[in-house]
Amino acid sequence: MRFTKDHEWVEADGDVATLGITAYAAEQLGDVVFIELPSVGKSLKAGDAFAVVESVKAASDVYAPISGDVVEVNAELPDAPETVNAMPEKDGWFAKVKLSNPAELDALMDRAAYEQFLSTL
Amino acid sequence: MSDTPLKTTPLTDAHRAAGARMVEFGGYDMPVQYADGVLKEHLWTRSHCGLFDVSHMGPSFLRLKTLSGDAKADHAAICALLESIVCGDLRGLKRGQLRYTLLLNQQGGIIDDLMVGRPVGDSRQGTLQIIVNAGTKEGDFARIAAAAGDAAELVRADDRGLIAVQGPEAAAVTAAIIPEAADLSFMTLTPAEYEGERVIISRSGYTGEDGYEILVRPGSARKLWDRLLQDERARPIGLGARDSLRLEAGLPLYGHDLDETISPVEANLEFAISKRRREVEDFPGAARALGELAGKLGRRRVGLRVLEGAPAREGAEIVDRDGAVVGKVTSGGFSPSLGAPIAMGYVPPALAEPGAALGVIVRGKRQAAEVTAMPFVPHRYHRKPA
Numbered sequence: 363m364r365f366t367k368d369h370e371w372v373e374a375d376g377d378v379a380t381l382g383i384t385a386y387a388a389e390q391l392g393d394v395v396f397i398e399l400p401s402v403g404k405s406l407k408a409g410d411a412f413a414v415v416e417s418v419k420a421a422s423d424v425y426a427p428i429s430g431d432v433v434e435v436n437a438e439l440p441d442a443p444e445t446v447n448a449m450p451e452k453d454g455w456f457a458k459v460k461l462s463n464p465a466e467l468d469a470l471m472d473r474a475a476y477e478q479f480l481s482t483l
Numbered sequence: 484m485s486d487t488p489l490k491t492t493p494l495t496d497a498h499r500a501a502g503a504r505m506v507e508f509g510g511y512d513m514p515v516q517y518a519d520g521v522l523k524e525h526l527w528t529r530s531h532c533g534l535f536d537v538s539h540m541g542p543s544f545l546r547l548k549t550l551s552g553d554a555k556a557d558h559a560a561i562c563a564l565l566e567s568i569v570c571g572d573l574r575g576l577k578r579g580q581l582r583y584t585l586l587l588n589q590q591g592g593i594i595d596d597l598m599v600g601r602p603v604g605d606s607r608q609g610t611l612q613i614i615v616n617a618g619t620k621e622g623d624f625a626r627i628a629a630a631a632g633d634a635a636e637l638v639r640a641d642d643r644g645l646i647a648v649q650g651p652e653a654a655a656v657t658a659a660i661i662p663e664a665a666d667l668s669f670m671t672l673t674p675a676e677y678e679g680e681r682v683i684i685s686r687s688g689y690t691g692e693d694g695y696e697i698l699v700r701p702g703s704a705r706k707l708w709d710r711l712l713q714d715e716r717a718r719p720i721g722l723g724a725r726d727s728l729r730l731e732a733g734l735p736l737y738g739h740d741l742d743e744t745i746s747p748v749e750a751n752l753e754f755a756i757s758k759r760r761r762e763v764e765d766f767p768g769a770a771r772a773l774g775e776l777a778g779k780l781g782r783r784r785v786g787l788r789v790l791e792g793a794p795a796r797e798g799a800e801i802v803d804r805d806g807a808v809v810g811k812v813t814s815g816g817f818s819p820s821l822g823a824p825i826a827m828g829y830v831p832p833a834l835a836e837p838g839a840a841l842g843v844i845v846r847g848k849r850q851a852a853e854v855t856a857m858p859f860v861p862h863r864y865h866r867k868p869a
C-alpha cells in the first residue's frame with residue numbers, strides 16, 4: 363500500500379489499483395454521511411479530484427493518487443458511508459483503477475514514510 | 484489572516500484537556516468537536532444533555548447612570564434608549580423575562596440578533612442584560628453605547644463564562660446543581676447562587692431543546708463546567724454540533740442567514756417586531772418592514788429539504804422548475820436527526836410556501852429540493868402552562 367500527502371491510499375494488484383482514504387483522513391473528517399463516487403470508465407489523472415466525502419460539517423474532495431481509468435467503484439459505499447470510518451483502508455475503498463502509468467506508484471510514500479509524515483503534522 | 488492571538492474563554496483549558504479539536508471562531512479559540520465527533524454529539528444533545536461553552540458571545544449590561552428610584556420609570560427609561568436601535572418591545576418585558584430582538588440599521592437591515600433580559604431584583608431595575616453574537620460584538624457594543632449616550636453606561640461582561648446546557652435531560656442535570664433552574668419557564672431568567680457565587684441563569688438556548696444558559700464569573704466557570712460534567716447524562720458538545728442543532732431548529736446564524744441587507748420580514752423573523760413597535764412604527768427601517776408585511780416583499784428565508792444527493796451547503800444556488808436561479812442557500816448540511824440533508828436560503832415569496840418544488844445546484848448538478856416549514860425538528864421548549 364502506498365500513500366499521498368493528501369491522505370489517500372493506493373494498493374496495486376497487477377495493473378489494477380484500489381484507492382481509498384487513510385485512517386488518519388477518516389478520523390479527521392469525522393462521521394462520513396455522504397459519498398460521491400466517479401462513474402466507471404472515467405479517466406483520472408494523478409491529482410484529479412475523483413470523489414467527494416462529506417461529514418456533517420463539510421465536503422472534502424478526494425484526489426487520485428495515480429492516473430488511470432476507473433474499472434469499478436465500491437457500489438455499497440453510498441448506502442453505507444459509515445464504512446469509511448469503520449474500515450477506511452479495507453472495506454471502505456472507493457474505486458479500482460486500471461493504471462496508465464504504474465511508475466507513478468514509485469513517487470508515493472510507503473507505510474513507514476507516511477507514518478513519519480503524519481508525525482510531523 | 485491576522486496575527487492577533489486568539490482570545491480564550493475561562494473554559495479553553497478544559498476543552499484542550501478533554502482532547503477537543505480547536506478552531507478559530509469569532510476571534511476565539513473554540514472547540515469544534517470533542518472525541519465523540521459532531522454526529523454523536525448532536526444526537527446526544529437531542530436525547531440527553533449537551534454542555535456548550537458559549538463564552539465567546541457578548542454578554543453585557545446596559546444601566547442608567549442615574550436612577551429615579553421608581554423601578555417602573557427606570558425600566559422605561561433604559562428601554563427607551565435601546566429601543567431606538569432594535570425592533571422589539573423591551574418596555575413590555577416583565578421582570579425576569581427575556582426577549583429575542585434584532586439590532587437594525589437605518590435601512591432596516593439586520594446588524595445582529597440578540598437577547599435582552601429584564602433583571603428580577605428591585606435594585607437592578609433600570610438595567611438590561613444584553614447578549615450579542617461573538618463576531619459582531621465590538622460593533623454592537625459601540626452602537627449600543629452610542630444609543631445610550633450620557634444617560635446610561637454599557638458594562639461588558641464578556642470576560643465571564645457562559646455555559647449552555649441543552650437537551651431533554653438539561654433540566655434534571657441543572658436543577659441538581661442550581662435548584663432555581665426548575666422554576667424557570669422558557670425565555671425567563673433569574674439570579675441564583677452556585678457555591679456562593681452569583682450566577683444568572685436563563686431558560687433559553689440555540690438548539691430547539693429545553694435548556695439553560697448560565698452566566699458565571701470567570702473564576703467559577705471551570706468549577707461549574709466540571710461539576711455539570713460529573714453528571715453522566717451531560718457531555719461537552721462542540722461548535723460543529725451547535726451549528727447542526729440550530730439548523731434543524733430553524734434558527735438563523737448571523738453572518739450566514741442574516742446580514743445588514745436583510746430585513747426582519749425577509750428573514751421570516753417578523754415575530755421579533757413587537758406589536759407596539761409595529762403600531763407606533765418607531766423602529767429603524769419601519770417603513771420598509773411594514774411595506775414588506777403589506778406584500779412588498781422581494782425574498783423570504785425558507786427551509787429546504789434536499790430530496791436527493793449531497794448536502795447543499797452555504798452558497799449553493801437554488802433554482803426553480805425551469806432551472807432559473809431564484810436564490811441561494813445560506814446554511815445547509817446533513818441533519819443527523821432526520822438522516823437527510825436540509826438547508827435554509829432565500830427565495831421569492833411566490834416560491835416560499837411549504838411544498839414548493841425547487842432544486843439546488845451542488846457541484847454543477849441539479850438536485851430536487853422542497854420548501855419545508857421550519858423547524859425541521861420540533862422545538863421542545865419548556866413553556867409555562869397557559
